[in-house]
Amino acid sequence: xxxxxxxxVKTDDFIDQLEANALAEVASRHPELSAExxxxxxxxxxxxxxxxxxxxFTRNSIISFDFKEALAFxxxxxxxxxxxxxxANSIFRKLTDAGIDVSTSVFTK
Numbered sequence: 001x002x003x004x005x006x007x008x009v010k011t012d013d014f015i016d017q018l019e020a021n022a023l024a025e026v027a028s029r030h031p032e033l034s035a036e037x038x039x040x041x042x043x044x045x046x047x048x049x050x051x052x053x054x055x056x057f058t059r060n061s062i063i064s065f066d067f068k069e070a071l072a073f074x075x076x077x078x079x080x081x082x083x084x085x086x087x088a089n090s091i092f093r094k095l096t097d098a099g100i101d102v103s104t105s106v107f108t109k
Contacts, residue, residue: 018046021071022079045071045079052078 023042030038053070057063073079092102 015046018050019043021067022046045082048078048082
């Protein structure tokens, strides 16, 4: 994409491609989810991936967008941060289910 050369990518098309790639990953990892839940998760992952990827660059930087890098579930990526939050919430839920009060935990302050 180049503004000076008149080459562009529509944001909707870009997000659609990210969602399609994320949906394939979600479907392979969580086949038990309904199709609607898979699509919703894929949309959230795609948007998070794009936002985080773009935050790594300054406004005047030349960006070479790599779909695999942006959607990776490990490393310095949006999906990895989202995964980490889901895991942390799962740990807190399990602690609460075990009768441990996490509201006074050092992790919640």
